[in-house]
Amino acid sequence: xxxxxxxxxxxxxxxxxxxxxxxxxxxxxxxxxxxxxxxxxxxxxxxxxxxxxxxxxxxxxxxxxxxxxxxxxxxxxxxxxxxxxxxxxxxxxxxxxxxxxxxxxxxxxxxxxxxxxxxxxxxxxxxxxxxxxxxxxxxxxxxxxxxxxxxxxxxxxxxxxxxxxxxxxxxxxxxxxxxxxxxxxxxxxxxxxxxxxxxxxxxxxxxxxxxxxxxxxxxxxxxxxxxxxxxxxxxxxxxxxxxxxxxxxxxxxxxxxxxxxxxxxxxxxxxxxxxxxxxxxxxxxxxxxxxxxxxxxxxxxxxxxxxxxxxxxxxxxxxxxxxxxxxxxxxxxxxxxxxxxxxxxxxxxxxxxxxxxxxxxxxxxxxxxxxxxxxxxxxxxxxxxxxxxxxxxxxxxxxxxxxxxxxxxxxxxxxxxxxxxxxx
Ligand code: GUN
Ligand code: FE
Numbered sequence: 305x306x307x308x309x310x311x312x313x314x315x316x317x318x319x320x321x322x323x324x325x326x327x328x329x330x331x332x333x334x335x336x337x338x339x340x341x342x343x344x345x346x347x348x349x350x351x352x353x354x355x356x357x358x359x360x361x362x363x364x365x366x367x368x369x370x371x372x373x374x375x376x377x378x379x380x381x382x383x384x385x386x387x388x389x390x391x392x393x394x395x396x397x398x399x400x401x402x403x404x405x406x407x408x409x410x411x412x413x414x415x416x417x418x419x420x421x422x423x424x425x426x427x428x429x430x431x432x433x434x435x436x437x438x439x440x441x442x443x444x445x446x447x448x449x450x451x452x453x454x455x456x457x458x459x460x461x462x463x464x465x466x467x468x469x470x471x472x473x474x475x476x477x478x479x480x481x482x483x484x485x486x487x488x489x490x491x492x493x494x495x496x497x498x499x500x501x502x503x504x505x506x507x508x509x510x511x512x513x514x515x516x517x518x519x520x521x522x523x524x525x526x527x528x529x530x531x532x533x534x535x536x537x538x539x540x541x542x543x544x545x546x547x548x549x550x551x552x553x554x555x556x557x558x559x560x561x562x563x564x565x566x567x568x569x570x571x572x573x574x575x576x577x578x579x580x581x582x583x584x585x586x587x588x589x590x591x592x593x594x595x596x597x598x599x600x601x602x603x604x605x606x607x608x609x610x611x612x613x614x615x616x617x618x619x620x621x622x623x624x625x626x627x628x629x630x631x632x633x634x635x636x637x638x639x640x641x642x643x644x645x646x647x648x649x650x651x652x653x654x655x656x657x658x659x660x661x662x663x664x665x666x667x668x669x670x671x672x673x674x675x676x677x678x679x680x681x682x683x684x685x686x687x688x689x690x691x692x693x694x695x696x697x698x699x700x701x702x703x704x705x706x707x708x709x710x711x712x713x714x715x716x717x718x719x720x721x722x723x724x725x726x727x728x
Pocket of ligand 2: 369370371522560612615
């Protein structure tokens with residue numbers, strides 16, 4: 305079926321490139337983009353149209369690193385550096401997800417909130433709990449969120465959420481058996497090197513190879529962590545080698561943070577096709593540092609953005625995009641490196657993630673539509689008429705869920721199905 309979306313089209317078809325069409329037309333065939341037009345071609349004149357008037361139709365967001373079981377601690381417990389923060393708050397919070405009824409409530413709310421904020425693709429950490437992880441996948445699928453979810457593996461230094469090596473492997477296999485979802489797929493998730501014994505890392509590396517599964521983890525986030533990894537793996541000169549040693553350093557692997565990745569580690573990422581997921585809010589909250597994003601990009605590393613809730617305090621990816629701009633300006637003040645422009649940062653928080661999952665950058669023909677529609681009419685009245693580029697910038701900085709009027713995921717509008725706040 306052909307459908308037409310009419311409104312102001314704004315997208316970033318390439319890194320740093322912003323394209324705008326005032327009063328344009330987006331033509332879909334069964335949710336797949338056919339083309340973007342200034343004037344509607346004659347052949348589509350009789351097709352049903354969704355008229356968004358002066359609304360801004362923009363690509364949706366992709367959050368390539370977040371921890372679902374940390375949603376209950378959002379906005380709390382940010383007075384400690386990473387390793388103490390994990391022991392003091394995080395592992396205890398995740399331990400609650402043994403209870404699948406509790407997991408159902410939290411994950412349903414999280415899935416709906418993701419859609420309400422315009423995030424339609426994710427790469428997500430669950431907890432170590434198999435049943436709660438399957439519940440999470442089911443709730444994301446139901447809400448219309450797509451992407452990857454990983455049952456976390458952690459057989460050492462895990463306090464109340466530590467598993468035995470045997471259980472970790474057996475439960476991973478049981479979880480993979482239960483993964484039968486159309487739009488949410490499994491990703492192997494060794495939490496980070498200090499959480500996994502060599503034996504477990506080797507088992508996961510074997511699984512990744514045998515079943516062609518993707519991998520996500522953390523890399524060079526914090527000084528204390530990097531020193532700990534060195535002590536645990538004296539044979540590895542650098543952090544990334546601890547993943548490489550066990551077959552977990554592979555094309556498409558998602559490595560969150562990379563704050564302290566030096567030249568060699570960055571080159572190893574570029575060579576292997578490993579992605580860096582930049583989580584600026586989390587890096588500031590946990591005093592981890594400011595990631596060398598410009599350097600990573602210049603070395604040819606794929607970079608996407610992550611909210612990293614609850615180290616990050618904002619689930620809404622436009623806030624994460626803004627935070628990445630702020631962090632890049634702090635970096636600029638420290639080193640002189642060029643900061644991220646608004647279209648560049650938006651590209652990283654949107655197009656980069658869509659590309660990771662095989663989608664297009666911007667509204668590219670042949671791809672299922674992932675988009676948000678923003679109504680900026682209630683934003684402060686400007687002194688003059690704004691260009692679409694200015695309205696785009698303001699929307700990125702100021703919008704919240706109240707301004708989002710529609711959300712398309714895999715070509716289908718999903719926001720209408722989410723009950724209002726009073727019914728949640
Ligand atoms: N490193 C290992 N686990 C975590 C986590 O839950 N959050 C962050 N930010 N870093 C980690
Ligand atoms: Fe994280």
